[in-house]
Amino acid sequence: MDAAIAQTAGGVTLKMYVAPRASANKVVGLHNGALKIALTAPPVDGAANRALVEFLAKMLGVPKQAVSVVSGEASRQKVALVVGLDAEEVRAKLASA
DSSP: OGGGEEEETTEEEEEEEEEOSOSSOEEEEEETTEEEEEOSSOSSTTHHHHHHHHHHHHHHTOOGGGEEEEEOTTSSEEEEEEOSSOHHHHHHHHHHO
């Protein structure tokens, strides 16, 4: 999980592999060095990206405005930026999820 979470000057980046149309929103584990996240939303009209931001914000206990998809909006491979937490806090919250 350490390679998927990195501290940057602007916040914490999360390298993710997103699986849309799942039965539940959850962190599945690792997939090729990225966090695998299952989402119930379909990959249509940005629905999966919005669901990802909401899911991460709720899981990490930050406002939705603190989470943004910075790379891979139209791909399953995405990078999100989380502001307001450091990498250790993100790791701890993801591990307890």
